[in-house]
Amino acid sequence: DAMVIQNPRYQVTQFGKPVTLSCSQTLNHNVMYWYQQKSSQAPKLLFHYYDKDFNNEADTPDNFQSRRPNTSFCFLDIRSPGLGDAAMYLCATGDRAYQPQHFGDGTRLSIL
């Protein structure tokens, strides 16, 4: 089945130690999204790629970066994680305008 796959499912890192989360898709969608979801809250959009065009949300901290080397893969880099960055990070894809997004199962990030 065509899917959005996030690795790892659980990630533990130390305060201030850079961490990278990955997302891959077999749907061949041209849009990829990264969301942050804290406990019992709605997903919050961090940024998205439309093809290679990067679009940052205005309130996304500079600590968060992203890379999309090709259509299938997208990475979320957190340069210096703080305790407040502990959350579930969701990757999603989309193709045609106004059509539903397809979500991966997320990576739960813990900060020690």
Place this chain on the structure above:
Amino acid sequence: AQSVTQLGSHVSVSEGALVLLRCNYSSSVPPYLFWYVQYPNQGLQLLLKYTTGATLVKGINGFEAEFKKSETSFHLTKPSAHMSDAAEYFCAVVREGSQGNLIFGKGTKLSVKP
């Protein structure tokens, strides 16, 4: 500003009872609306969508929603709850000026009692 409001952060029903989860939106353009379900430690799964056309939309797992423009509502219903419906439900609208960015409501956690 555009927004989505879900009334009730927690809803509890008995197995076999009607499920009603409320969603109201604000939008200055015709809205594109979605309901997603999230099970613990999983991503979001699409239940149903409203884009244009028929205002009563049927989705997966027996859920349906009705778009009411006059009430700016898109409530989610299911005639008979099942234990497996226990999850968190999110209503979302496509952000104005974008072609797919979503604004989510805060979610409603549905509990189903045996």
